[in-house]
Amino acid sequence: MVMYTHQFGPRSGGLTVLVADRYIYPVWERGGALGDVWVKAEVEIVTNSSFQIVIMAAIRDFAYGGIAVDSIVLSPGCRSSSANYSLAAFPKPPRHPCTDLDKICDFQPDCAEAEDEAKCGDFSYTGGSSGWTDTSIGNQGWMLYKNLTSQEEYLYVAEASGQQLTEAQTRTPLLGPSGPACSLSFDFALTGSPDHIGELSVRVVDSLMGMRPKLWEFSGKTGTGEEAWQNASISVGARKHRFQVSADARERWRWIRKGEWWSCQAKGGW
Ligand SMILES: [Ca+2]
Numbered sequence: 385m386v387m388y389t390h391q392f393g394p395r396s397g398g399l400t401v402l403v404a405d406r407y408i409y410p411v412w413e414r415g416g417a418l419g420d421v422w423v424k425a426e427v428e429i430v431t432n433s434s435f436q437i438v439i440m441a442a443i444r445d446f447a448y449g450g451i452a453v454d455s456i457v458l459s460p461g462c463r464s465s466s467a468n469y470s471l472a473a474f475p476k477p478p479r480h481p482c483t484d485l486d487k488i489c490d491f492q493p494d495c496a497e498a499e500d501e502a503k504c505g506d507f508s509y510t511g512g513s514s515g516w517t518d519t520s521i522g523n524q525g526w527m528l529y530k531n532l533t534s535q536e537e538y539l540y541v542a543e544a545s546g547q548q549l550t551e552a553q554t555r556t557p558l559l560g561p562s563g564p565a566c567s568l569s570f571d572f573a574l575t576g577s578p579d580h581i582g583e584l585s586v587r588v589v590d591s592l593m594g595m596r597p598k599l600w601e602f603s604g605k606t607g608t609g610e611e612a613w614q615n616a617s618i619s620v621g622a623r624k625h626r627f628q629v630s631a632d633a634r635e636r637w638r639w640i641r642k643g644e645w646w647s648c649q650a651k652g653g654w
Contacts, residue, residue: 390451399415404437521546562621570615
């Protein structure tokens with residue numbers, strides 16, 4: 385299925401496509417605000433029973449913006465089914481967060497087993513790698529590579545279905561506020577074709593002031609194979625307001641693997 389989505393402004397929460405055959409399960413999702421543009425999405429549906437498509441969106445409690453979907457086209461092989469159909473049971477909703485929303489990802493454990501800090505983009509937590517949301521609108525996007533055997537995980541840039549020639553962009557959830565010792569450490573690698581020079585940069589997106597200047601950038605190549613991985617450490621510093629960390633890349637960057645970590649203290653910490 386191909387469709388175009390408009391996810392604009394602070395009111396835009398997230399959009400997901402689910403397939404309902406015997407169960408209902410998500411097959412595509414895109415979070416947050418992408419700007420005032422229509423972005424192409426390609427949704428792959430693989431099932432051997434008749435199915436329905438469910439599109440679900442969430443909006444936030446803000447005055448402007450919203451979510452729209454247009455120009456939905458199914459691939460030519462799709463046929464409508466005359467089978468009797470009863471809607472599969474909906475999956476269980478996510479559990480209620482164990483603490484206030486502004487205490488999630490504030491570098492301060494508030495829940496049992498620090499559950500509120502576990503999906504904040506820090507790969508040293510089991511669910512940390514799932515804390516990054518791809519917000520790319522162009523022909524490149526960030527994906528999560530996961531090898532269950534070797535336990536290796538990293539984010540990498542791959543082709544995406546958007547048509548704009550923009551950078552691949554991925555973001556953490558809202559983090560902080562942070563103390564002065566807040567830093568970010570990660571491994572990165574570029575293993576592209578010899579003619580291509582890639583770029584990778586990291587910046588903070590402040591919840592009040594918006595996009596801040598680049599904190600760090602790298603341009604070029606890092607080598608081949610295992611030796612391509614290099615380490616970087618960036619000072620994020622004290623941030624009064626909640627913020628997101630954003631990673632932008634051109635070309636085939638692989639970035640951040642297991643071992644990437646935050647070292648941040650809550651505001652009022654050291
Ligand atoms: Ca917390």
